[in-house]
Amino acid sequence: MSQRVKFEIKRYCFMVVGCFAYAMALDLFLVPNNIVAGGVTGLATVLNLVFGVGVGAFSILLNLPILLLGLKTQGVPFILRCFLTTALLGVFTDLFAFLPTITQEPVIAAIYGGVAQGVAIGLFCRFAVSSGGTELLARVIQPKLSGISLGNLIGVLDGVVVLVGSVVLKNPENVLMALIVIFISARVSDLIITGMDYAKMCYIITDRPDEVAETLLQNSPRGVTRLDGTGMYTKTAHPVLMTVIKKQQLTKLRLLVEATDPNAFIIVSETTEVLGNGWSPIVGESAPQKRPKKRNTQGLPPV
Known part of the structure; x- marks a missing residue:
């Protein structure tokens, strides 16, 4: 097989691994401990706590309009990969929702959830796939906002989700838990992207x-x-x-x-x-x- 075919096979294999790791971060650590760590999955967690519908199903529904918005600017191949990743992540999240939480301690859950989430995000970035969410939304609207970088815009969107979660849950400590998740996730994803x-x-x-x-x-x-x-x-x-x-x-x-x-x-x-x-x-x-x-x-x- 050519190098390109091998890379594509590897890309989709690690996409599956990344979706599984992200789902485990949600099902085993974040959702059971009511930790809203930003992104579309964070918003889906809030909706899950309010309406009782699965986090995975809400994630897919929330991502669909974002994917449609990104179709023109990001191209069909990338959006198709985003849709596949979003759908698989949503299915995994609801499929394994029956698993019992590993810890009831929020700080420990934030640490381990951040590690699992960081592995997933690192694999997504390393192999040019995406689950959509606030990252894709930021890519779509950033050209229309002068003076703000893509990273800062993603941070603003995630921050809004974290604040909404803290207000809905009436739990100010969620901000601290979210910061732990985001920090550890960023460090682990950097390690996956750049290697050791x-x-x-x-x-x-x-x-x-x-x-x-x-x-x-x-x-x-x-x-x-x-x-x-x-x-x-x-x-x-x-x-x-x-x-x-x-x-x-x-x-x-x-x-x-x-x-x-x-x-x-x-x-x-x-x-x-x-x-x-x-x-x-x-x-x-x-x-x-x-x-x-x-x-x-x-x-x-x-x-």
Whole structure:
């Protein structure tokens, strides 16, 4: 199969996993503890407490007009994926509503609900699917509102839902519970989106670029890119080498650079995801091809 077909299969498999995780966050933690954490599912939770209809059914009904509004601006393929995700999430939420709550402690429920919700949102974002809700609504109306960013608009919409839930439930503590859910969900979703395979991006400013680059290439499976730089104080050219390495390789890189050019200047920054040859594939599941290590000619341990 082509890389694109493999990615599409993976996309819909993880969409199912994300819908299941989101449904578990609602059924096991948030809804039984009357926690309204924003979004369409939060509004559906309020309606469920008032009218007794399933949260999943309300979520689907509330999302339908939002999906229709987004059809023109977001395109048919994206809206179809949104509808599929919304429908599956609604079905899962009502299907597993019979499960008993795991905890009656609101803070614990907010923490675990935030983790499960964050896993779902992270998978949705990573594989370009969406359950609609306030995010899609914000995308639709944001072009009509000058001076407000998409993130701030989503925050405003979610905040309105949280406040409505607090008023309806006559429970001011719901705001605190919602903040816990939103904070943990954001942190977990970021982790899912960017991954845990942190790397280091290194810029090496040196007057001996060829020697330093050759040393690194001989002792590391990572590539090196040369950039042209100019020192603005001295107005002289200073070549810059750029490479991305695993964080555990940083010490060895310092030793290699120091052995070749003790006067070199190294800048190290954190990077959360690297895609391409030698790292994770950009699309699909094909194993990355690593460049074989060359013979160490410097008498130093390889990076």
